[in-house]
Amino acid sequence: MAFKEKSAWLMLIATLVVGLYMTYAVVQTSIELQQIPAVLPVFIKLTVTLIILSVIGQIVLAIANRKQAEQKADEREKVFIRRGQAAAGGVLAVGVVTSLLHFLVLSDGNLLFYSCLLSLVLAQISEYGVQIASFRRGY
Amino acid sequence: MLPIGNCVRELRAESGEMTQGELGERVGVTRQTIAAIEQRRYSPSLETAFRIAKVFNKSLIDVFWFDET
Numbered sequence: 001m002a003f004k005e006k007s008a009w010l011m012l013i014a015t016l017v018v019g020l021y022m023t024y025a026v027v028q029t030s031i032e033l034q035q036i037p038a039v040l041p042v043f044i045k046l047t048v049t050l051i052i053l054s055v056i057g058q059i060v061l062a063i064a065n066r067k068q069a070e071q072k073a074d075e076r077e078k079v080f081i082r083r084g085q086a087a088a089g090g091v092l093a094v095g096v097v098t099s100l101l102h103f104l105v106l107s108d109g110n111l112l113f114y115s116c117l118l119s120l121v122l123a124q125i126s127e128y129g130v131q132i133a134s135f136r137r138g139y
Numbered sequence: 140m141l142p143i144g145n146c147v148r149e150l151r152a153e154s155g156e157m158t159q160g161e162l163g164e165r166v167g168v169t170r171q172t173i174a175a176i177e178q179r180r181y182s183p184s185l186e187t188a189f190r191i192a193k194v195f196n197k198s199l200i201d202v203f204w205f206d207e208t
């Protein structure tokens with residue numbers, strides 16, 4: 001497996017874990033409090049957890065695959081990365097526009113924040129998913 | 140399969156069983172990219188195609204050709 005693919009798998013898993021945790025925490029708190037929870041504590045937890053998981057994971061990956069890690073992405077890998085970024089851009093655009101539209105209806109700032117954050121998480125999941133699919137397929 | 144045929148695998152074998160990784164290192168791509176080229180799942184850039192041909196001391200059209208079949 002190419003190093004870039006391993007890296008994409010790592011980031012996909014980290015983003016999924018953090019995204020699922022965030023979704024569960026927000027939904028659970030909303031049910032308990034009957035309102036959308038405050039954004040800052042969840043955002044801080046999400047950001048810090050994701051940074052720690054990805055930084056530690058990438059360091060471990062780089063140590064285990066030292067030679068591969070030093071190489072830049074080759075031409076084929078760059079195509080896969082751009083494809084993933086294009087998918088992420090589309091998902092993010094749809095997510096943010098949807099969030100803005102339902103803010104117009106509901107006027108809930110916290111909900112808008114979480115919707116946009118979820119869109120960002122889904123965009124990242126799409127990016128890594130498309131990259132991995134490209135690597136698996138080979139083209 | 141993409142319409143760019145090639146004989147990279149055969150040329151590697153003729154060159155003293157050069158591995159995909161060794162060829163990749165010499166032309167600046169990964170082993171997986173060389174494998175994808177050989178299996179016609181990826182068409183290399185012109186520069187990479189020239190580099191591969193140069194490794195085997197061949198001209199470009201001796202290594203790659205257009206094959207729509």
